[in-house]
Structures are given as C-alpha cells and as structure tokens.
Amino acid sequence: MYSSVSQLFTQKISSTGHLLWFARFVLALTLVFFAVKPSARALLPPPAPDGGYPSGNTAEGTNALFSLTNGVANTAVGSSALKSITEGDSNTATGALAP
Numbered sequence: 695m696y697s698s699v700s701q702l703f704t705q706k707i708s709s710t711g712h713l714l715w716f717a718r719f720v721l722a723l724t725l726v727f728f729a730v731k732p733s734a735r736a737l738l739p740p741p742a743p744d745g746g747y748p749s750g751n752t753a754e755g756t757n758a759l760f761s762l763t764n765g766v767a768n769t770a771v772g773s774s775a776l777k778s779i780t781e782g783d784s785n786t787a788t789g790a791l792a793p
Contacts, residue, residue: 751767755771755773
C-alpha cells in the first residue's frame with residue numbers, strides 16, 4: 695500500500711513538473727514571437743475630407759497625385775489621375791488614368 699501511495703505522489707509531482715515545463719515553453723515561445731515580429735510602422739494620415747493636401751492641392755481617388763513632390767493648386771479627380779506628375783502648378787485632370 696505504501697508503494698502505491700508513493701507512486702501517486704511521484705506521479706503528481708511529475709505531472710506538475712511537466713506542466714511547469716510546458717508553461718515555461720509557452721512563455722519562451724511567446725517572447726520569441728514578439729521579439730521577431732516586425733515592428734509597426736507609422737503611416738501618413740489620410741487627407742482631410744474632399745482631398746485637401748498642402749499647397750492647395752486636391753486629390754480624390756486611388757493614387758490621384760501619387761507622385762507629386764512639388765506643386766501648387768493641382769487638382770486630380772479619379773483613380774490614378776495625374777499619378778505620374780512630380781512637379782507642376784495649376785494642373786487639372788478628371789477621370790480614371792487621366793494624365
């Protein structure tokens with residue numbers, strides 16, 4: 695009888711040891727996941743409603759005025775309108791893919 699009770703306690707200690715080992719493993723794995731995970735990157739805020747950008751530029755549509763680096767009073771309305779323009783003043787384009 696003593697040996698069966700001894701085995702019972704030994705088994706509980708052993709299973710507790712396995713549980714502790716598993717908890718440590720999960721903790722280590724979680725820490726590695728967060729250490730390797732790419733960091734978040736800041737994105738520019740979306741333009742104000744109605745596409746107001748600095749220097750009086752206005753763009754409405756996906757990739758409208760996408761490449762603009764310098765310019766004043768440009769207006770692009772439509773998907774990819776004036777997408778390739780990098781500099782210019784007072785340009786206006788309406789419609790998808792308008793140059």
